[in-house]
Amino acid sequence: MPIFIKRTKMKLPVVNNTNLENLMDKAEIVQQTAEQIMKDFGMFGVEITFSGDIDNAYQELHQQLIDQITGLVETNYDLLLSVLYQVDITNREIVQAEHDLPHYSHIEIIAHQVIARDLKKVLLRRYFKMKDQEGGIEKGIDRT
Numbered sequence: 001m002p003i004f005i006k007r008t009k010m011k012l013p014v015v016n017n018t019n020l021e022n023l024m025d026k027a028e029i030v031q032q033t034a035e036q037i038m039k040d041f042g043m044f045g046v047e048i049t050f051s052g053d054i055d056n057a058y059q060e061l062h063q064q065l066i067d068q069i070t071g072l073v074e075t076n077y078d079l080l081l082s083v084l085y086q087v088d089i090t091n092r093e094i095v096q097a098e099h100d101l102p103h104y105s106h107i108e109i110i111a112h113q114v115i116a117r118d119l120k121k122v123l124l125r126r127y128f129k130m131k132d133q134e135g136g137i138e139k140g141i142d143r144t
Contacts, residue, residue, distance in 0.1 A: 029122055030057045036118040037061060040087050041068065044079055058115065065111035073107070089113045 034050035034057065041048045048064050050057070072080035089110070097109045097116075104112060 027054050029119070029126070030054050032122045032126075033057075033115065033119045034061060036121055037065070037114060040114075040118065041083055043086060044083050046072070046079075046083060061115055062108070062111050065114050066107055069107050069110055084110070084114075087114050087117050089117050093117070 031050075031052070031054075034048075038048045038050065046068050048061070048068065051060060053060060069080060072083070093113055093116075094109055097104070097113055098106070101109060101112065
């Protein structure tokens, strides 16, 4: 006998420079975003930590990134470029963020873009994992 499952379309949230803090309101998403940032920077020996304080996650991560990016600009610009390449931040995104957030300095923009890009990675990963699970249910395949 067929099982009927009510399907809801999961939409991928739009991440932009003005809604970033609002998207970081779920504990699991915040934790995964912090872990992605720590991983991306850790690959290059740059330490980022996260206290687990969900309510202040954006401010905490943003300030640490500002501090680390400032240090890299002053001491090892090539390493900063490597980290930004790993995170996958484009010049176009930085220019757009400068337009959207005119009250931010250039370093604050870069730190913001790191958070935004890693949040996008987390959301994409979650989206496709959910889509994969939906596909497994439709085909009668349990992928858990």
